[in-house]
Amino acid sequence: MEENIEITAGLEIHQQIGSKKLFCRCKAQLKEDNPDAIIRRRIRLAASELGEFDKAALEVFKKKYYFVYQYFKDVCCLVELDEEPPHSCDIEALKTALEVSLLINAKIPDILYVMRKTVIDGSNVSGFQRTMLVSIGGNLKLKNGKEVQIQSLALEEDAARLIAKDETKKEIIYNLDRLGIPLIELSTTPCLKTPTEVKEAALAIGELLRITCKARRGLGTIRQDLNISIKGGARVEIKGVQELELIDEYVRKEVLRQKNLIEIKKILEQRKLSKEELDEEPLNINELMKECKCNFIKEAVQNKKFVYAKKFAKMRDIFGKEIQPNRRFGTEIVSYLKAKTNIKGFIHSDEDLKKYKFEDDEIRKIKEKLRINEEDAFVIIVGNEEDCLDALRVITERCKQAIEGVPEETRNALEDGNSEYSRPLPGAARMYPETDIPPILIDKELLEEIKRNLPKTADERFEIYTKKYGLSEKLANEMKLNNYARFFEEMVEDGVEAKTLAVFLLEWITQLKRENLDVDKIDEIFIKDVIDVYMKGIVTRDNLLDFIRYCLISNEPVKEAAIKFKKDTISIKEVENKIEEIVKTNRELIKDKKEYAFSALMGDVMKELKGKIQAKILSEILRRKIAEEIELIEKS
Ligand SMILES: [Zn+2]
Numbered sequence: 281m282e283e284n285i286e287i288t289a290g291l292e293i294h295q296q297i298g299s300k301k302l303f304c305r306c307k308a309q310l311k312e313d314n315p316d317a318i319i320r321r322r323i324r325l326a327a328s329e330l331g332e333f334d335k336a337a338l339e340v341f342k343k344k345y346y347f348v349y350q351y352f353k354d355v356c357c358l359v360e361l362d363e364e365p366p367h368s369c370d371i372e373a374l375k376t377a378l379e380v381s382l383l384i385n386a387k388i389p390d391i392l393y394v395m396r397k398t399v400i401d402g403s404n405v406s407g408f409q410r411t412m413l414v415s416i417g418g419n420l421k422l423k424n425g426k427e428v429q430i431q432s433l434a435l436e437e438d439a440a441r442l443i444a445k446d447e448t449k450k451e452i453i454y455n456l457d458r459l460g461i462p463l464i465e466l467s468t469t470p471c472l473k474t475p476t477e478v479k480e481a482a483l484a485i486g487e488l489l490r491i492t493c494k495a496r497r498g499l500g501t502i503r504q505d506l507n508i509s510i511k512g513g514a515r516v517e518i519k520g521v522q523e524l525e526l527i528d529e530y531v532r533k534e535v536l537r538q539k540n541l542i543e544i545k546k547i548l549e550q551r552k553l554s555k556e557e558l559d560e561e562p563l564n565i566n567e568l569m570k571e572c573k574c575n576f577i578k579e580a581v582q583n584k585k586f587v588y589a590k591k592f593a594k595m596r597d598i599f600g601k602e603i604q605p606n607r608r609f610g611t612e613i614v615s616y617l618k619a620k621t622n623i624k625g626f627i628h629s630d631e632d633l634k635k636y637k638f639e640d641d642e643i644r645k646i647k648e649k650l651r652i653n654e655e656d657a658f659v660i661i662v663g664n665e666e667d668c669l670d671a672l673r674v675i676t677e678r679c680k681q682a683i684e685g686v687p688e689e690t691r692n693a694l695e696d697g698n699s700e701y702s703r704p705l706p707g708a709a710r711m712y713p714e715t716d717i718p719p720i721l722i723d724k725e726l727l728e729e730i731k732r733n734l735p736k737t738a739d740e741r742f743e744i745y746t747k748k749y750g751l752s753e754k755l756a757n758e759m760k761l762n763n764y765a766r767f768f769e770e771m772v773e774d775g776v777e778a779k780t781l782a783v784f785l786l787e788w789i790t791q792l793k794r795e796n797l798d799v800d801k802i803d804e805i806f807i808k809d810v811i812d813v814y815m816k817g818i819v820t821r822d823n824l825l826d827f828i829r830y831c832l833i834s835n836e837p838v839k840e841a842a843i844k845f846k847k848d849t850i851s852i853k854e855v856e857n858k859i860e861e862i863v864k865t866n867r868e869l870i871k872d873k874k875e876y877a878f879s880a881l882m883g884d885v886m887k888e889l890k891g892k893i894q895a896k897i898l899s900e901i902l903r904r905k906i907a908e909e910i911e912l913i914e915k916s
Pocket residue numbers: 301304305306355356357358359360460
């Protein structure tokens with residue numbers, strides 16, 4: 281049904297790529313533990329050369345927050361802190377951006393310019409984000425044959441990660457780990473016409489980015505923004521949709537919201553409501569509320585706070601009108617209050633006021649005092665005087681917008697497919713040249729080389745993996761969009777057994793990770809060496825996984841580990857089982873001595889296993905098992 285509504289939609293997809301940051305050589309990796317340093321800053325607001333501030337920026341700035349940054353020395357340096365100029369652009373990230381541009385037949389200029397885009401929500405320490413336009417135009421075919429037009433492709437830095445907002449301390453806390461990770465920003469033109477089409481385009485773009493094998497994986501590594509308007513509605517940007525599969529749901533729910541706002545507009549038109557009629561003065565009703573049974577109002581009055589009421593002429597049944605599933609116009613207004621004021625909620629006359637324990641007589645008196653007629657509504661706000669008046673101004677402003685219909689704005693995607701107001705639509709991005717980085721000349725030869733080695737599509741891969749390499753459909757499906765796909769193809773073309781390699785890459789690495797082994801050691805060189813040992817027949821297929829474990833635990837170069845591995849007469853799995861047994865029978869000792877139980881237990885371990893395997897392996901495993909046991913004890 282909703283497929284018949286005329287919609288105009290476009291997508292902006294942000295995908296993290298690569299393993300290093302864009303303008304410094306820090307690792308692109310997220311950190312959760314204790315930061316090495318905490319840095320507190322306040323941003324200075326600089327007017328643009330036109331002497332005006334961006335509306336969206338100003339709204340955040342007006343709330344006067346401090347910005348607190350968590351710094352991790354493993355993944356941050358002085359560049360993130362804006363204490364050192366940026367280094368040159370990461371060539372791998374640039375190559376990937378060029379590769380995607382070629383895949384969509386976009387136009388790549390001869391010279392790329394790095395620009396600074398003003399960002400004042402604190403998510404960039406410097407107050408700007410570095411971005412460069414890599415290509416313009418291009419297109420992408422959907423499965424149904426429709427061509428999606430691409431507007432532009434940019435390579436930019438990701439922002440710091442929002443951790444928390446502390447309203448009482450007026451602090452916004454960011455983690456710097458994500459700041460500077462390369463992002464490809466790919467925007468379509470507003471050429472999408474149905475919710476399903478939006479979803480298909482999002483999936484196709486997701487696949488396009490993943491066939492490069494450079495797209496980062498995991499939660500938050502891909503984020504899409506959605507631009508939508510319906511006929512008679514307005515352009516709305518929904519930010520931060522993380523789940524590609526749900527994107528059509530966001531479109532449908534936004535269409536519904538705009539439809540309902542248009543309907544509210546019509547109702548208010550019929551009631552002939554003018555903006556001036558909403559300018560009624562708010563009234564203080566503390567006196568009236570002295571005996572109120574409602575707890576939070578009673579408390580407020582006792583604590584010398586204020587209770588304000590305001591009439592909203594001809595607005596009856598509007599605050600209570602559902603505009604998205606389980607979301608009323610009143611709920612919508614709450615998101616404006618949260619974004620713009622210190623007030624987090626309000627009471628309105630479309631609600632059942634009895635649930636707040638208001639008595640009939642009190643309601644009657646409020647209505648009398650406000651001169652409420654049949655078609656009118658009223659609102660009650662509790663808080664400091666200034667905050668109350670501020671909130672009433674925001675509510676009034678939003679109701680005035682309702683007379684006009686759908687306001688243009690930026691919204692945050694909510695988990696249930698709805699969205700809430702976050703800020704006004706940003707003005708045209710204010711960009712300034714990044715004077716610390718010289719323009720980047722695109723080398724024709726580099727471009728030719730990328731062109732010669734463009735990745736295969738997912739469908740082509742599936743075909744080759746099943747037919748030529750003999751993989752099962754299941755393995756082929758998993759491998760075709762895996763970041764190891766191109767490496768896998770290279771190795772197999774070099775004569776490596778496809779199935780063993782696929783199982784190693786797709787199943788064993790996950791399994792070893794579950795066993796708490798340090799799988800970060802498994803890079804392409806490690807894999808090549810292990811496969812080499814296997815192909816030479818030093819290790820058989822049956823004990824290949826065990827050999828990989830052995831390499832990870834002994835921490836020795838693969839070739840040396842292979843020689844020692846041959847000498848050992850027992851498998852790692854057996855060793856692990858034995859040690860686990862010893863740890864379990866000594867649970868009480870571990871409870872008591874924690875990691876100091878190690879030396880006592882090592883004696884037991886040596887008694888059982890000495891000479892069967894290197895002592896170094898034994899101590900590594902014992903240490904790990906004790907740590908796991910301590911964790912279990914602490915949890916219980
Ligand atoms: Zn850095």
